[in-house]
Amino acid sequence: MPFRSSAMPHRPPAVNRPGRRRGVGTAIGLVLLLGLSSCSPRSEARGTECVAPANPGGGWDLTCRVTARILNQTDALPGVMRTVNMPGAGGGVAFAHAVARRGGDATVLFAASPATTLRLAQGQYGPLQATDVRWLGALGAEYGIVAVASDSPWEDLGELMEAWRARPDSIVVSGGSAIVGQDHMKILLLAREAGIEPRRIRYVPFDGGGEALTALVGGFVEVFSGEASEVEAYLETGAVRVLAVLAPEPLDGLLAGVPTARESGYPVEWVTWRGFYLPGGLQEAEYREWEARLERVGRSEEWARARAQARLRPFHLVGPDFESFVMEQVSEFGNLARDLGLLDGAGRGGRGP
Amino acid sequence: MMESLGQLGMGFAVALQPLNLALALGGVLVGTVVGMLPGIGPINAIAILLPLLFAGGLPPESSLILLAGIYYGSQYGNSISTILLNVPGTASAVVTALDGHAMTRAGRGGEALALSAVSSFVGGTLSILGLVFLAPVLASWAVRFGPAEYFALMIFAFAALSSLSGESVPRALASTGLGLLLATVGMDPQSAVPRFTFGQLRLFDGVDFVVVTIGLFAVSEILLTLDRTTWGRAAVSAFGRVRLGMSELWGMALTLLRGSVVGFLVGVLPGAGGTLASFMSYGIEQKMAGSDGRFGEGDPRGVAAPESANNAAANGAMIPLLTLGIPGSGTTAVLLGALLGMNVTPGPLLMERSPELFWGLVASMYVGNVFLLLLNLPLVGVFVRVLRLPAWVLMPGVAALSFVSVYAVNGSAFDLVLVTLFGALGYLMRKGGFPLAPVILGLVLGPLMEKNLRRALALSGGEWGVMFTSTLSVALWAAAVAALVLPWAFERTRRFRRAAGAETD
Numbered sequence: 001m002p003f004r005s006s007a008m009p010h011r012p013p014a015v016n017r018p019g020r021r022r023g024v025g026t027a028i029g030l031v032l033l034l035g036l037s038s039c040s041p042r043s044e045a046r047g048t049e050c051v052a053p054a055n056p057g058g059g060w061d062l063t064c065r066v067t068a069r070i071l072n073q074t075d076a077l078p079g080v081m082r083t084v085n086m087p088g089a090g091g092g093v094a095f096a097h098a099v100a101r102r103g104g105d106a107t108v109l110f111a112a113s114p115a116t117t118l119r120l121a122q123g124q125y126g127p128l129q130a131t132d133v134r135w136l137g138a139l140g141a142e143y144g145i146v147a148v149a150s151d152s153p154w155e156d157l158g159e160l161m162e163a164w165r166a167r168p169d170s171i172v173v174s175g176g177s178a179i180v181g182q183d184h185m186k187i188l189l190l191a192r193e194a195g196i197e198p199r200r201i202r203y204v205p206f207d208g209g210g211e212a213l214t215a216l217v218g219g220f221v222e223v224f225s226g227e228a229s230e231v232e233a234y235l236e237t238g239a240v241r242v243l244a245v246l247a248p249e250p251l252d253g254l255l256a257g258v259p260t261a262r263e264s265g266y267p268v269e270w271v272t273w274r275g276f277y278l279p280g281g282l283q284e285a286e287y288r289e290w291e292a293r294l295e296r297v298g299r300s301e302e303w304a305r306a307r308a309q310a311r312l313r314p315f316h317l318v319g320p321d322f323e324s325f326v327m328e329q330v331s332e333f334g335n336l337a338r339d340l341g342l343l344d345g346a347g348r349g350g351r352g353p
Numbered sequence: 354m355m356e357s358l359g360q361l362g363m364g365f366a367v368a369l370q371p372l373n374l375a376l377a378l379g380g381v382l383v384g385t386v387v388g389m390l391p392g393i394g395p396i397n398a399i400a401i402l403l404p405l406l407f408a409g410g411l412p413p414e415s416s417l418i419l420l421a422g423i424y425y426g427s428q429y430g431n432s433i434s435t436i437l438l439n440v441p442g443t444a445s446a447v448v449t450a451l452d453g454h455a456m457t458r459a460g461r462g463g464e465a466l467a468l469s470a471v472s473s474f475v476g477g478t479l480s481i482l483g484l485v486f487l488a489p490v491l492a493s494w495a496v497r498f499g500p501a502e503y504f505a506l507m508i509f510a511f512a513a514l515s516s517l518s519g520e521s522v523p524r525a526l527a528s529t530g531l532g533l534l535l536a537t538v539g540m541d542p543q544s545a546v547p548r549f550t551f552g553q554l555r556l557f558d559g560v561d562f563v564v565v566t567i568g569l570f571a572v573s574e575i576l577l578t579l580d581r582t583t584w585g586r587a588a589v590s591a592f593g594r595v596r597l598g599m600s601e602l603w604g605m606a607l608t609l610l611r612g613s614v615v616g617f618l619v620g621v622l623p624g625a626g627g628t629l630a631s632f633m634s635y636g637i638e639q640k641m642a643g644s645d646g647r648f649g650e651g652d653p654r655g656v657a658a659p660e661s662a663n664n665a666a667a668n669g670a671m672i673p674l675l676t677l678g679i680p681g682s683g684t685t686a687v688l689l690g691a692l693l694g695m696n697v698t699p700g701p702l703l704m705e706r707s708p709e710l711f712w713g714l715v716a717s718m719y720v721g722n723v724f725l726l727l728l729n730l731p732l733v734g735v736f737v738r739v740l741r742l743p744a745w746v747l748m749p750g751v752a753a754l755s756f757v758s759v760y761a762v763n764g765s766a767f768d769l770v771l772v773t774l775f776g777a778l779g780y781l782m783r784k785g786g787f788p789l790a791p792v793i794l795g796l797v798l799g800p801l802m803e804k805n806l807r808r809a810l811a812l813s814g815g816e817w818g819v820m821f822t823s824t825l826s827v828a829l830w831a832a833a834v835a836a837l838v839l840p841w842a843f844e845r846t847r848r849f850r851r852a853a854g855a856e857t858d
Contacts, residue, residue, distance in 0.1 A: 086764065089557030090545065093765075096554050124545065126554070172812055179544040204811045205543050207804070210679035211623060218496040220812055 047079025048107045050276075053094030053116075055087045060111040063274045066306045067109075067139070067297055076293045081109075091116050092125045099132045104281035109136070109290070112277050114182060114270075117326060121333030122180060134282055135326040137294045137318030138275030140307045144186045144246035145255070147224045147231050149216055150238055157244040157264035160223065161194045168200040174221040176209035176230070180337070183212070183225040186246060186270045188340055193266040198340045216240065227272060228255055229311040246270040251313070273315050275322065291319040357485045360708045364716030367414050367709075374720070376415055377422040381724045384426020389434045390442070390758050399423055399688075414713050420688065421714075421721035424667075425473070429725055432469045432660070433736050437462055438751050440571040442758065444628035445663040447566060447793045448635045452648060452655025459651045463737040468653055469660045470729050471602065472609060476661030477722040479613035480620070480668035484715055491621045491669075492676035498622055500808035501820050505829035506622070507802040510629055512833040513636035514794060524787045532795020535560050542804050555767040563762050565796055568775025569782070569789045571755040575748050576780040601653070608638055608654045609661045616662030620669025623679040628797050630666035631659035640836065643843065668718065675703050675711050688714075 050064035061083070068081040086094040094110055102108050110133070120130045146157065154160040164171050175183025184203045191201050204221060206212035209230030216224040217239050224231075224240070232254045234240045244261040245251050246269050251258070261268045278290060297303050298316050307314070317325055367373065399420050411419070428443075435441040436453035449469065456465040483491075498506075511529070538549045539559025550556040615637060616630040638658040639648045648655045667685075674685040692710075703711055742750070759772045779789060813819035821827055 084764075087558065088765075089554050090540065092554050092557055126552070169814070178540075178542065181545065202811065202814075204808050206808070207542075208679075210677065214496055214623070214677055214679060215499065218499060220499045 048077055048081045048109065050081055050083050051094050051097070051108060051110045052083055052085050053087065053091035053111065055085055059113060059274060060091070061085060062310055063111040063113075063139075063276075064109075066303070066310070067276075067294075070297045070300055070302045070306070071293060073302070074296065076296055090119055090124065092119065092128075095120075095125050095128055095133070098277070098279045099128055102279040105279050106282055106286040106290070109276050109278060112275055114272055114329070115177075116277075117329045118180075118182060118185065118333050121330045122337050130326060130330045131280075133280050134278040134287055135323045136276040136278050136287075136290055137298070137322045138273035138315055139294070139298045139303065139318075140274050140310070140312030141315030142227045142229055142272040142312055143251065144182075144270030144272065145226060145228050145231055145242050145258075146186070146190070146244050146246070146261070147213075147216065147226070147240045147242045148222065149219065150241050152222065152241065154243065155241075156259070157261060157266060160243055161190070161196075161266065164191070165194055165196055168196050169202065171223060172202045172204060172221045173223040173225050174204050174206055174212040174215045175225040176206055176212045178205050179203065181205070182270070182272065183209075185333075185336070186268070187223075187225045189268045189270070189336070190261065190266055192336075192339070193268055213240070228313075231255075232311070271315065273317070274312060275317075294318050357488075357712075360712040361481075361485060361716060363709055364712035364714075365720075367713050368418055368716040368720045373415050373418045373717075374724075376411075376419040377717075377720050377724045378728065380419045380422020380424075381426040381429075381721060381728050384423035384428075385430040385433070385729065386426075387423070388427030388430020388432075388442075390430075390754065390761065413710075414717070417688075417714055418717040418720060421717040422724060424718075425721040425725045428663070428667075429470060429473065429729055433466065434754065436465045436469060436656075437736065437740055438571065438747075438754070439574045440751060440755060440758070441566050442563060444562060444566070444793060444797045445631035445659060447570070447790055448631045448659040449656055450570060451635070451790055452650070452652050455649065455651035456653065456656065457740070461651060461653075462740060463733050464653070465651075465656050466733045466736060467730060468656050470726050470733070472612070472657045472660035473664040474722055474726045475609045476613045476616055476664035477668060477719060479610070479661075480617040480665035481715060481719055483614075483617045483665075484668055484671060488672050488676065491618075491672050495621050495623065495673050495677065497823075497825065499823070500805040500812060502823060502826045502829065503622070503805040504802060504809055504820065505826040505833070506629075507798055507805065509829050509833040509836065510633050510636070510798060511794075512836040513633055513640065514791070521786065521788075524785075525791050528782070528787050528789065528791035529795045532792040532797075533799040534795075535565060535792070536796050536799025536803070542800055543807055553767075555765060559800075560771065560796070561762055561768065562793070562796060564759055564768050564771050565775055566793055567755045567759055568772040569779035569792060571751060572772060572776025573779030573783055573789075575752055575755075576776060577783060578744060578748050605654060605657050608657050611637060611641075612658040612661035613665040616665030617669040619662075620666030621672050623670075623673040623677070626670055627663045627666040630662040630669075632794055632798075634658040634662035636836075640839075664722070668715070671715065671718075675714070 050068050052061040052064040054060045064083040068083050071077050071081050086097060088094070089096075091112070095116070098108075098110055112135075117130065119125055120128070146160070148154055148160065154163060173187050175181070175187070177183040180188075184205070187201055187203060188198050191198050203225075204215070206215060209226040212221075212226060213224055213230060213234060215221050217234070228245065228251060231240055231242055235242065235254050242255060242258045244264050244266075245255055245258050246261050248260070248262075248269055250256065250260055250263075276294065278287065295318050298318060368377075431442045431446050432449060432453070435446040435450045437457055439450055439454040439457075441447045441450045453465045453469065456462060536559070538556055540547055540550075540557050547557055612634040615634045616627075619630040619633060620626060635648075635655060635658050638654050639646055642648065642652075642654065646652050646654065670685045673679045674689060740747070756769060756772065759768050760766070762768065782789060782792075809819050810817070821830065
């Protein structure tokens with residue numbers, strides 16, 4: 001029997017008189033309107049804003065919300081700081097907003113991380129440059145790690161890299177970020193140190209570290225590239241083995257005793273810092289003022305607690321030092337991308353010069 | 354097993370304290386109001402409230418209960434705008450809209466709303482049983498689900514839904530194709546290369562699902578109403594009964610059971626979640642009903658199946674969240690954030706190390722679910738009265754609701770232009786008899802399908818054989834073929850028998 005889908009036009013049933021029930025309907029309408037009026041994400045700027053270039057719930061969002069909360073408890077700000085979510089293009093929408101709309105505006109702060117600098121270096125924000133904004137500072141960081149399943153034959157990074165060099169095609173890596181994203185870059189850096197041709201590295205991107213790690217535990221891949229916090233929950237079960245941390249020094253806590261990549265003979269570090277930039281065109285005094293505010297947040301007890309909760313490690317770099325750190329990082333990432341032949345065609349991963 | 358039951362009992366003891374009950378009630382109320390705005394949805398509502406909760410110093414269990422209340426409230430609020438106004442805000446609500454709104458047009462809106470609340474409740478209850486008895490088994494099952502298996506599951510979903518749209522298969526295919534095309538707009542999920550963005554930064558994240566849904570469904574609905582309204586007559590007239598008969602519910606017991614089982618199992622798979630669950634349960638119900646069903650025209654089973662499945666999936670998603678630390682859906686991602694904020698790391702050992710938290714969370718979800726039922730069943734009659742508004746009040750209201758919701762998603766005026774375009778497209782599609790739901794299905798499942806296909810091939814080094822290497826994937830492929838062939842075969846035999854019967858007469 002043929003039946004119509006709801007998408008087909010319907011004739012409306014006959015008329016009905018609104019009657020005395022109308023009051024109730026109006027009341028519901030009013031409730032709806034009340035709901036509406038309180039939900040607009042962006043209203044006229046009063047006080048200051050922290051723009052998280054992603055949806056609520058992620059790292060950038062957290063960076064903003066925690067910082068705003070701490071600043072609001074002090075008298076460092078003229079008004080109340082609100083967090084505004086501006087998702088899009090891996091931070092590109094917010095970056096473009098900062099450059100095009102907020103130049104010279106000292107009431108707004110944007111959350112950032114190496115995902116931002118990596119995209120800038122690979123030209124993924126279109127024509128926009130790292131120098132189009134002012135880099136303010138970073139307050140915490142995570143470090144990269146390389147892990148294998150516990151039944152894997154490799155006991156340390158050296159063994160893994162040896163095997164890799166011998167047969168690059170037989171090893172598949174999983175990670176939580178896209179191709180030429182952070183997790184892929186970590187592996188490419190290691191490959192470069194080991195003299196493996198980057199194009200022979202087989203990397204499979206998953207949606208976040210959790211899924212990538214599950215692929216490792218499920219036996220679908222041989223190696224996992226990710227962040228320290230992502231593997232911690234798995235360590236105690238004995239399902240995975242962390243071969244190296246990509247940090248300047250060994251980490252404490254659950255990862256204590258895991259050597260750094262440098263100690264294993266492959267001097268590669270990956271710092272996933274959490275920080276901020278300001279719009280360009282600020283006066284020096286305004287920049288100094290923000291610097292002082294961020295210093296204050298970074299040194300507070302509150303931040304130390306929030307940082308520990310978010311599983312970040314200490315990483316304090318604020319002001320001009322941070323600016324030069326970022327510029328150096330962007331040019332380093334750019335060089336790396338060129339070396340690896342990634343920059344041809346806006347990070348397309350095609351053939352290099 | 355008895356141990357699990359005992360711990361669940363402890364969880365309930367916590368959830369039933371007076372403060373927590375009050376929080377659950379408040380959460381459900383707030384959630385219902387917020388949920389009526391489709392763009393905000395449970396995820397954002399919870400994410401925005403989270404920092405407040407931590408700052409407010411509520412104990413962890415109480416925060417979780419409040420969150421659970423908000424979650425269920427907003428799911429239901431979304432059902433209200435979906436069923437009564439045809440403004441679905443989540444992908445799973447799109448399925449409910451098919452028959453839910455058709456019921457409203459037939460004057461059975463109250464019944465549909467009550468059914469939605471009861472189905473959610475049944476789905477929640479059955480899936481909690483699933484959690485108690487099956488959690489450890491299913492956690493290891495979820496790990497075995499690799500990219501090839503996911504891809505086969507998607508194929509099965511599309512096969513099960515091949516008749517979602519009714520009689521015209523070519524038109525349904527065209528709609529699905531449109532959805533899949535729309536899904537490719539934006540940054541390629543694997544390599545972050547922009548596709549079909551025309552240099553617009555706004556398009557880098559693709560076309561937001563809410564924009565497409567509200568445009569296709571709600572805006573086109575307004576245009577259609579314009580088409581057929583003169584002098585502001587009421588859009589919908591009769592209300593019919595608000596209450597659900599017990600006998601009717603009994604008649605739907607099997608539908609609810611199937612919906613809950615399918616929803617729970619699909620919910621366990623990270624990434625698939627509620628959308629796939631509700632679409633699949635609808636498709637399965639439709640196939641089972643065969644020509645007895647009036648799906649798409651206001652069949653109550655078309656509301657019961659996706660609503661129970663969706664809720665069961667929410668509980669199923671707790672398994673990968675708590676045992677693997679992988680959020681299976683947007684909501685569980687936010688819950689994960691909440692747990693991390695409480696210094697609890699979800700992971701394989703969570704159930705052993707802090708069972709009180711695991712079962713406390715489950716109990717909170719259930720208490721939220723019960724409150725939803727208690728609070729909203731009596732209110733159904735009130736909600737339905739919104740339809741008594743004359744069209745000249747209601748339709749501008751729906752328009753305002755749609756545009757504010759769309760703006761609320763990204764705070765982007767560009768989306769307002771898009772939603773208008775999709776509204777016009779939806780209007781033309783409806784005029785041309787093209788079904789809308791397959792567009793959403795393609796849009797939601799497209800990226801998942803693409804990602805998993807590419808992952809599977811990347812893992813195998815380009816060997817297509819990888820699709821059929823595990824028993825699980827072979828079984829799913831077989832199920833997909835069965836879903837395509839069996840209804841056709843049944844129809845053939847039935848026709849044959851009828852013909853044979855006619856001859857003997």
